[in-house]
Amino acid sequence: MKLKWTSYPYIVWMAIFIIVPLLLILFFSVTSEDVFRLGEFQFTLDNFKRFMSPIYLKVLGRSITLALQSTAICFLLGYPMAMIISKAEVKKRNAMILLFVVPMWMNFLLRTYAWLTLLGKNGLINYIIKSLGFEPLNLIYNNKAILLGMVYNFLPFMVLPIYSVLIKIDNSLIEAAEDLGASKLEVFTRIILPLSIPGVVSGFTMVFMPAVSTFVISSLLGGGKYMLIGNLVEQQFLWSGDWNFGSAISIVMMIFILISMAIMAKFDEDKKGGSLW
């Protein structure tokens, strides 16, 4: 592979910060000794075997289910939003996109914390509800709060790819379909929707992946009551000190994500999705 000399710094960067850590994790996952006694290791698949027990598979299943739910909600909310923005006039469009993007300039953790002040028992929403005379709602530290946090954080990742594909759809295609007798609904189902599939696929991928591996949102908004696969990995590394097991779980997650990416890629064979990866 012929490379320009200017690309060498990037290769070095990639090697140090991406490839080496990946290899390390792979190494830890198949060994069993204390990570600090690197000299005396032995290869084993025990870590993977341990993961195959019901409790851990349950956690994996839960994480995937939750990720699928939040992806679905993001899609149901995000597609119409993308459509609305794409139909607006150019000046308004950019303002609307900005509305989506600006929150992302703020730290992810802080944004999630902000929900605590909104959703708490004495938070803003309940304050309004109570002053209207109703019973306060249980909005936080449950499954719904986690879903809310995930949708809130990941919605832009669904809207933006779909939007970018929708605006590329030539308006004359829509006029041609109308000209040939298609009603507005038929135009949507036969022309717009099929042509927007690459964007949808890309949106799915960009939401599902972080959703399945999240641990912050489940910790903060779920009140620590919902252990997801990300939390499990965190637990291994930060508390139990079992880096080998933690690495094995990480490898399982990575394989899983690679499989889902491969499935998604089949839908977008022409690479029209404009996805980030």
Added chain:
Amino acid sequence: MEKNIIIDLKNVYKKYDDLEVLKNINFYIRKNEFLTLLGPSGCGKTTTLRIIGGFEQPTSGEIIFEGKNIINIPPYERPINTVFQKYALFPHMNVFDNIAFGLKIKKLSKKTIEEKVKNILKMVNLSGFENRSIESLSGGQQQRIAIARALVNEPKVLLLDEPLGALDLKLRKEMQMELKNIQKSLGITFIYVTHDQEEALTMSDTIVVMDSGEIQQIGTPVDIYNEPKNAFVAKFIGESNIIEGIIHEDFVVEFENIMFDCVDRGFEKKEEIDVVIRPEDLIIENFEEAKLKGKVISVTFKGVHYEMLIESDNFLWKVHSTTMAPVNSLVGLSVLPENIHVMKKVR
């Protein structure tokens, strides 16, 4: 009221913000005729077409289709189909599905659809192309598929928005002939938009010349070519020499300080007018005997004729002739009275 009229545009007016795009458009289209809207970019011809198609709404005015005002009817309910400038073929469908699109919307039976598609492909000389993808087609093929897709729905009127613009010259000329033939054989009314006056002259039964949102002239190709109503039409259609003159009385006009016999009447005595003479109507004469004299400035060989620029006392004449006069030679020019066109001056 002519029973033959299929579409009648009455007082169509269109304004975008502060820009008047169409001012007082009035004309009618007869059944089964090939009518062309001709004009330069921005004259409003495409807007007019889109209003007929239903893709735009006029600010005021009516579109009467077979006696009914269809202003408020959306495109998908009008018995009109369009061939778009960039074809607008659906990239995610193959040729068959593109053509069958309108038929599927109408919920025709599978067998009927297959048959109709087959026939229309035959008509545009693309039999067997059913399973091809759109990307694999050449420009000319895509164009014909676009036409097929529109025609297969057997519309009463077909709108064509500069469909041949992207094709090379030879293909364009072939397609012009094909389109004309299809129109004649199917008996469908065609409304065609183009800025290419030659194309308009070749294909149309009626030409509507437009400029700046107004109709300049309506007529047959021969009428428009031979009797342009004003300087704009004269300049736009064919090539012209336009020179100022005075019409002294009926059939007598003066320009270049020379009196000429002409065939125009109905002007005021000594009215200032514009005279239009086509380059091919100027005849190269002997210098000594001619009324109008000049010197040849340039000569260009155009294959069919020579194009010469000849400078007289007051004017630079463009002359198309098979007779060649070399550069710097002194020549005379003459013109037959019926080829001198007198037009009212544009205020």
Added chain:
Amino acid sequence: MRRLGKLVLLLCLIMIINFIFTGCNKKEAVLNIYNWGDYIDPTVIKDFEDEYNIKVNYSTFATNEDMYVKLKSGAGNYDVTFPSDYMIERMIKEDMLYTLNKNNIPNLKNIDEKFINLSFDPENQYSVPYFWGTVGILYNKKVVKEKVDSWNILWDEKYKNEIVMLDSQRDSIGVALKKLGYSMNSRDINELRKAKEILIKQKPLVYTYVIDEVKDLMIAGEANLGVVWSGDATAAIRENENLEYVIPKEGSNIWFDNMVIPKSSKNKKEAELFIDFMCRPDITARNTDYVGYSTPNKEAIEKLPDDIKNSQVAYPNDEDLERCEIFKDPSDFITKYDIIWTEIKAEY
């Protein structure tokens, strides 16, 4: 290029001047201190630096495990660090600590005897107590009108959604074990399973599992019953006088953070000097007042204001303390804890 050259020259000049001036203030030695976050009065460090002309590089960690990993990996030559009891036990087992030369730490005598010679470091060969505390129940007496003296109240249905538990394996499992009458350091898998069951039963009543936020939630009234460390309790009560702290009758956890010298240290003598300095009564009193946790230094306690000195929260009486256990290092048993905790957390 000329511009660049001038810039480089300027930089060099600045660096040289810098060196000269730092040379003027050149300290004899440098100590790397590695402590918990917000766990020392900064003026105390300054006083130490000025008195002994030793520069202190102060850095912090959030958990024992973080500190352990840092030390094990050999990053940074820390001279003094402040692990908790069970972690000291592990570090001693793994030969990570220097034994202390008690002659260099005369102020050790100020430490209350009951905090000396504890199980995790017999004879205090390796460590000197710094702060200590207990784990107990913080409750809002305006909402919880009955007497609170048992862990059982955290399983009471009528306080559904008012209960906050610690998001920490050992502390929460420990609470459950104590409630069942077992030891917090149990290695009996059946006892652990029972603890798991009751924690799963409790889960629907729990508002949230957090670590640092218990205090804030209870001050704000978002929850009215919580498991907290005594230091947090003191701070919370200060903010909200409706709060009260109690060590349940079944017993609880008592914990110690001690000062140790890791073997990575290259300045053992100076480190011991620092430890001795931190045991001076006046220094300890000032430090305790700032940090808010309980000091093991009996001379320093005398110097504290009365309301703290006599606080049952900060300085409970001996009978309460007797019911408390110190955590032991679970070593390889931690895997079982991990599975139990996962099963509790994943149950929903």
